[in-house]
Amino acid sequence: MTLLDIFPSLRASTVPRLDPAVWPADTHYDGDGRITLGGVALHDVADQYGTPVRVIDETEVRERCRAYRKHFPDIEIVYAGTALMVGAVARWVADEGLSVQVGSSGELSVALAAGIDPRRIVLHGNGKTLDELRTAVRCGVGRIVVGSLTEITLLTALATQPQQVLLRIATGIDVSDADQFGFPLGSRSFETAVARIAGRCNLQLVGLHCHLGPQIHDPDHYGEAIRRMIREMSWIDHEYGLLLSQLDIGGGHAVALRGGDAELNLRELADILDDALDAGCARHRFPRPVLTMEPGRAIIARAGITLHRVLAVDETTGGGTRVIVDGSGYGGRSRGHGGALVVNRHPIGPQMTASVAGKHSESGALIATEVRLPADLRPGEVLALPCTGAYHHGSATTYSTVGRPPMVAVADGRTRQLLRRETTADLLMRELVE
Numbered sequence: 001m002t003l004l005d006i007f008p009s010l011r012a013s014t015v016p017r018l019d020p021a022v023w024p025a026d027t028h029y030d031g032d033g034r035i036t037l038g039g040v041a042l043h044d045v046a047d048q049y050g051t052p053v054r055v056i057d058e059t060e061v062r063e064r065c066r067a068y069r070k071h072f073p074d075i076e077i078v079y080a081g082t083a084l085m086v087g088a089v090a091r092w093v094a095d096e097g098l099s100v101q102v103g104s105s106g107e108l109s110v111a112l113a114a115g116i117d118p119r120r121i122v123l124h125g126n127g128k129t130l131d132e133l134r135t136a137v138r139c140g141v142g143r144i145v146v147g148s149l150t151e152i153t154l155l156t157a158l159a160t161q162p163q164q165v166l167l168r169i170a171t172g173i174d175v176s177d178a179d180q181f182g183f184p185l186g187s188r189s190f191e192t193a194v195a196r197i198a199g200r201c202n203l204q205l206v207g208l209h210c211h212l213g214p215q216i217h218d219p220d221h222y223g224e225a226i227r228r229m230i231r232e233m234s235w236i237d238h239e240y241g242l243l244l245s246q247l248d249i250g251g252g253h254a255v256a257l258r259g260g261d262a263e264l265n266l267r268e269l270a271d272i273l274d275d276a277l278d279a280g281c282a283r284h285r286f287p288r289p290v291l292t293m294e295p296g297r298a299i300i301a302r303a304g305i306t307l308h309r310v311l312a313v314d315e316t317t318g319g320g321t322r323v324i325v326d327g328s329g330y331g332g333r334s335r336g337h338g339g340a341l342v343v344n345r346h347p348i349g350p351q352m353t354a355s356v357a358g359k360h361s362e363s364g365a366l367i368a369t370e371v372r373l374p375a376d377l378r379p380g381e382v383l384a385l386p387c388t389g390a391y392h393h394g395s396a397t398t399y400s401t402v403g404r405p406p407m408v409a410v411a412d413g414r415t416r417q418l419l420r421r422e423t424t425a426d427l428l429m430r431e432l433v434e
Helices: 009-013 042-049 058-071 087-095 105-113 130-139 149-158 188-198 220-240 266-284 297-303 424-428
Strands: 035-037 053-057 076-080 099-102 121-123 143-146 163-170 203-210 246-248 290-293 304-315 321-325 351-358 366-374 382-386 407-411 414-419
Touching (some): 035 042, 042 053, 042 304, 042 407, 042 414, 053 058, 053 297, 058 076, 058 087, 058 266, 058 297, 058 407, 087 105, 099 105, 105 121, 105 130, 121 130, 130 143, 149 163, 163 188, 188 203, 188 220, 203 220, 220 246, 220 266, 297 304
Parallel strands (some): 053 407, 076 099, 076 290, 099 121, 121 143, 143 163, 163 203, 203 246, 246 290, 321 351
Antiparallel strands (some): 053 304, 304 321, 304 382, 351 366
8 A cells, every 4th residue: 555545635635747738748756655657667777778868768859759640740850860860769760750860970870770771861060071972872872962062072073874953942931030041042152052053964953952940939930931932942843843853851850858848739739830832832833842841859758757866965156055066067958858857756745945056066056946846855865857868878977987877668568778888997997009
């Protein structure tokens, strides 16, 4: 018999709720008061694999992919692998009918090693090296997004047979303060890029591409991007006789990092995209192109949870409370998440507001701030931080010569290690001893 069996009212009144906006849908408390995911108690994961450890819910990833296929049945969905490029994840999304976008030779290698058909891979990035382009061409990557005249020159020299390319466009739509990469619409460089590709028999311009920015929750921005890009596609058809058939609107779909954050509504987005295509094509008398989108964070972010073990609970100089855990505040972990919870028990007593810092953190490099935790939190207990699936692994560092944590998948009551823990021996292998 558990505490909740004796006092069932505790479940509804004082037990912290797992916010479905930031925790995987299958995250819940079991009868022993432990947080479970994929049928596995997170405390058991921490005991088996050590901490810190990243946990990925396979079911959550697959369900996110299926949601995109449901809302956008006529649109090609490409998983933006830079959010998390691990072989198993690449296989999961490919199984669900998605293509895969890579941004480097390393990500391309992971995708190919995972068995992804190179024809379903899209390569892009703000600046590609000669070696990256050579590797992509040799592997038979389906499409390459070019964003500079230099890349066009390099590809012209490398491609021995027609290579499909898309031009990356800076639409001029002010979504964030960050400047957009690509050829500005209507610019001289844009016109030069089209002319150069049009004159090459080994490069096939099949469409335009844009990326408006991160964490976009207003779907109207995508509608405006479509209208502007169709106008340019029509101009290319009239000037060069090139009828482009693909329009890639990139990703940037907002997800909640904390409870109450705005998210991109997929149903609203579907309606706006359809209306924008109809309006743009009708206005410019242009045949409807195949639309592509590239969600990354929106598929993987909520599927990830990071587990840390508490090392100390200290008082700060300002009179607050700081919890020290065995992770690090560096490597992208402070990008934001929905708080933290103790995984091995229901905190039914008094709570405190605290910040969470890693054992190697400097001032300001915190893992979490203003989180509600049990007032009797003890060293040795395990905290779970949600919404850490996207970018946290890729941007993790070996600060203070500490290896990066392992990654474990959970599904159907089982665990499977996807990446092992990086050891000191791994780091020492880079040392060149004279």
